[in-house]
Amino acid sequence: MPEIPNPILSVGDLNRAIASSLQDQFDSVWVSGEVSNFKAYDSGHWYFSLKDEEGQIRCVMFRGKNAQVGFMPQSGDLVEVGASLGLYVPRGDVQLTVQVMRRAGMGGLFEAFLKLKAKLAKEGLFEADRKRPIPTHPRAIGIVTSPQAAALKDVLSTLSRRAPHIPIVIYPTLVQGPEAPPNIIAALEHANREAVVDVILLVRGGGSIEDLWAFNHEQLAYAIAESRLPIVCGVGHETDTTIADFVADLRAPTPTGAAEMAAPRRDQLLAELASFKQGMTQAVERRLEREAQTLDQFALRLNHALPNPERMREQIQNLRQRLGQSWMVRTQYWQRHQQHLTAQLEALSPQRTLERGYAVILQEGAGAVRKPDQLLAQHDYRIQLAEGSAEVTLAKVKPQ
Structure with a gap:
């Protein structure tokens, strides 16, 4: 009977020993290959395999590291990864723990990107x-x-x-x-x-x-x-x-x-304006109610303090008139303010500018013409007017 070596390792101990050996020998490696079986979990971690015509290896890239990649890998992508080699102890699978990923063939550009990014970050340009x-x-x-x-x-x-x-x-x-x-x-x-x-x-x-x-x-x-x-x-x-x-x-x-x-959004601006109007109207109504209640209290005090009912009724009437005038003035103010805001919004509309007699000359693919040297003879343009547009061809251009 063959002699049994000492000590006897459990499967977990053996896998951990292999993992430690792999990490010591392959602490940092660059590997290129084709992405396959790519999965992004809700945890933010990525799991996939790298393969070529000769083999494949499992990979994991944890959240935080993959946030720096700059693109979402897809199965079939050719990539290069910087990783440490280890062994997933529970399954005994050899795997790469990826720290950096870039598209294959982009190594020089990617490294230049990372170098410049680090420099500018140190200078505070990203703060x-x-x-x-x-x-x-x-x-x-x-x-x-x-x-x-x-x-x-x-x-x-x-x-x-x-x-x-x-x-x-x-x-x-x-x-x-x-x-x-x-x-x-x-x-x-x-x-x-x-x-x-x-x-x-x-x-x-x-x-x-x-x-x-x-x-x-x-x-x-x-x-x-x-x-x-x-x-x-x-x-x-x-x-x-x-x-x-x-x-x-x-x-x-x-x-x-x-x-x-x-x-x-223009519709949101109009909705905000309507909300302001409603709020102002409600504020005025609440103020009017408070003043009316105060007026009633004054009237009650006058009834108890003054022996002349006719004088009291006259004072009450005067107060009611003043309250009505105050309400009218305040209401007119809010109406004028609302009209002013509405007029400002309308004044910003390009349509209002066109209705005042202006026109916009539009060039295909270049937008509005703003300089005389943009006008060319024998070229087609579209003139936007208040009530429509017209296609024109310039026969002659004479800048002034």
Whole structure:
């Protein structure tokens, strides 16, 4: 009979010994592979496998670590993970505990992103106390983006639906490629110099990390931080994250979301106005009731104090007249105040401007024409008037 080695280990002890050995030998490794069987639990933890043509391994990425990834992995994605190798003792399964994840092939860009993010965070550019508040009722909204971008159409559509009375100013710029960062910086500086808007929407549609790389530029981050006007950043899809998102005063999940965050809904403004009117009316009625009760008390005291009933009735009548006049004056004041607020709201409507004889010249894909050098002969334009619009072709342009 073969000699039994000493000591005899339990299964749990053996698995823990293997786990300890693996952690000592593979404390930190980088592994690339294809994501499969990906599951995100309500706890916030991710469980999945990495596989290639030669094998697969189980992985876990805990909440807090995966919050820094910047995208939601899907089965079939090629990724690279930084992890520690260990063994899940209850099942005896070898697994990777993932600390960092990036898309495969993006290692250099991802590392540059993390390095710049750490530097700017240390300088305080992401701190909440330096964020500027977003105005709840902006007088005008600026949009910094490409005139050809689909994101611009989404933003304009959302603003037109929510707040058609708020003027829009577009600051065109490149949003992709090596020339994009200085273009975006120049557009932000232009908006700050003009100071005709109360908030800026910095928007761009989704794309790969290379497509969005212009928004990870260090000088652009400083330009956003130094802007006197508050900036809402809506770049990419909800899972996309850029340096501009961290520095901006408010991050929106999408360009459409940025428009929704910056513009109040017109119907909500009207509802608030109606609520103010109701509140003021009720306040006046309550005051009138209190004064009437006081008047009754005075009348009672007069009946007990004065022997002349005719004089008392005369005083009561005078008090009633004064009360009625006071009520009339106060009511007229609140009516004038309501009319003033209604007139202000109407005055902000672009339709009122058109009805005064003005017109807006619109160019396909570029919005309103604001400068003479934007008018070109033999080009089609749409003129928006108070009672409709007309398509025109300019035969000759003579700037003055």
